[in-house]
Amino acid sequence: MTTAQPTKIGIILGSTRPGRRGEAVAHWIVEQSAGYPSVVDGSVTVELLDVAAFDLSLLSEPTIPGAANRKYENPATRTWGAAIDALDGFIFVTPEYNHSVPAALKNAFDVIYPEWGHKALGLVSYGADGGVRAVEHWRAIAANAHLMAVRGQVSLGLFTDWDGDTFTPSERRDGELRSLFDHVVSVTNALAPLRA
């Protein structure tokens, strides 16, 4: 009898700034998801990946990542690529910087390519206006790597979901996150034949 493999979801912490708000958001996602039935019963696993910890250099691969066949020159790129390859779906924790995506996460996205393909993406953003402009940009960026962003999103407001520097998500956010998470899992499971 074969045992089904769990669906592996990566929470990608995309801000690298000292004092970043993203860290509390990423930990909230990990803590919330730990109580979801699919995680409790082991059919889904959740892993936190901190872009800062991978110490990626600004795109310095001589071969275009889409043409490199996963053979990257930089050890840090190979480590990052292997970590993304091992996951089935993602939730990006993204701030909005100057009305768009944060450079560190965009660079982490750009340095690899096939590792993202035929997987699902959920977007949890934050900013003065919920980071919604960054999310719209991510939708276009992700599509280019066959990474399928689900329709829902969690848009956290700096003035409504924080009390000063302390992350205090509004009550409705738990339900929004649960819905986003479930969609990422169901879409990425549906895409599994394309990854095979």
Ligand SMILES: Cc1cc2nc3c(=O)[nH]c(=O)nc-3n(C[C@H](O)[C@H](O)[C@H](O)COP(=O)(O)O)c2cc1C
């Ligand atoms: C370089 C930079 C640009 C920013 N641009 C925006 C912006 O366009 N829209 C917005 O709502 N907030 C903007 N902010 C404020 C961020 O939403 C806020 O600082 C948030 O905490 C950043 O996420 P982080 O703490 O995880 O780095 C900007 C912050 C930085 C550092």
